Amino acid sequence: MRRFTRRYVPPPTPWSPHGIALAPPARWGRAGAPRRRARRIAVKFNQDKARDAIVSFAGQRQQLVSDSVMRATLRLLRERTGAEIMCVDTSYYVMYSGETLANTCTIAPILREYGIPYIDGTQPPYRQVATPGGGQMFRRYTMVQDLVDADEVVSVALIKNHAFMGVTGCLKNLFGLMPGEPHGRPRTYYHHLVRMPYMLADIGRILDPALNIIDALVGQAGMEWGDGAGLGRIVDGIIAGDQVIATDACLAHLMGHDPHADWATPPFHRDRNALLVAAEGGFGTVDLDQIDFQSELAPQPAGRFFAIMTDSAATNYTWRRTMCEQALFYRDNREQFLRYAGEYILLQDGVVRWHSPDGTIRISRRDMAGGHRDHAMWFKFVDPEEAEGEQYNVYEHALATLGPPPPA
DSSP, rough: OOOOEEEESSSOOOOOOGGOOOOOOOOOOGHHHHHHHSEEEEEEOBBBBBBOOEEEEEEEEEESSOHHHHHHHHHHHHHHHEEEEEEEOOHHHHHHOEEEEEEEEBHHHHHHHOOOOOOEEEOEEEEEEEEEGGGGSSSSEEEEEEHSSSEEEEEEEEEEEEEETTTEEOOOOOOOGGOOOOTTTOHHHHTTHHHEEEHHHHHHHHOOOOOEEEEEEEEESSSSSOOOTTEEEEEEEEESSHHHHHHHHHHHHHTTOTTOTHHHHTTTTSOHHHHHHHTTTTSSSSOOGEEEESSSSSOOBBBBBBBBBOOOOHHHHHHHHHHHHHHHHHHHHHGGGGGGTTSSEEETTTTTEEEEOOOOOOOOOOHHHOOOSSSOOEEHHHHHHOOOOOHHHHHHHHHHHHSSSOOO
């Protein structure tokens, strides 16, 4: 089996620019040679946030990539390649919170400093992209054209836990590239129970970043956002690798999590481990014995990094079961829903609780659920052609492997 190259890069040496040392390209395996031939490189930084909501800890951004790691990454690419470099992102806050890029693009001053263009993924052009192998969740996705036209993609993330996905790293960072309506799907369509781990595996396979860097100077336990009070963590490290799943598996290990762990095992309280899902689909590995992994960081003590549990195990179990049941009910009774063609629906207990041609849900689903708050609402775009190609076998598998309910 292929061995995936991973390297921990120790922090500051006397020669390092801006206080960060990066390993020489010969140590990056697949990432080195292809990038030297690349003509266009798209870089995705975890950097989008309104200025007044930025949380800092120990002199660094607690929830976003630091300026020093951004500068070091761009300087490294400039030194090692002659390629055109662009920064691509799709601002959640511009799409859904009425913000402007002037207030949310935290990397803008550094891009000006290096003369690198910013590609605004909230605006077209876009392209329909088929998922290699048919997709684990959908056969195709709408993506930013400049992104898919790039010869290589670089993902630069921060070490963080995530209340929904357990761990967020270079794979989850790619989710921030997905366009929203009217050209794409709403973020909540993909950020959806059962769907999301498989969807992340799909976009990881499509974009297949050649270089994955995790800023582990300072990070956050517990959740991805929030006020961050008491959740800041100092690690003083950088993690870099040439295969996104294997890189994030090493990240999980260094955080004290088992990269083989799955749903209902911490930190994966809410849904499946997307890294394991991708590996099951033949993309990357979570087996540290199959990864050329070297580190000067010891795994973090158990409990130092953790994901908060927002709902009880019993509620999560019932949501998972009923979500799968509604997806399969739709599949088996699709004709009766065609009167909603071209609209989004929320399906609960076989009843459409909400429908709209606009997929932005402005009402709390917990409120819409009425007396059955533990019964999930499945979010679906009704398309007679089923052009997105949803893989309903995912829901069948989830039901088949659900197991007994947890104790009340």
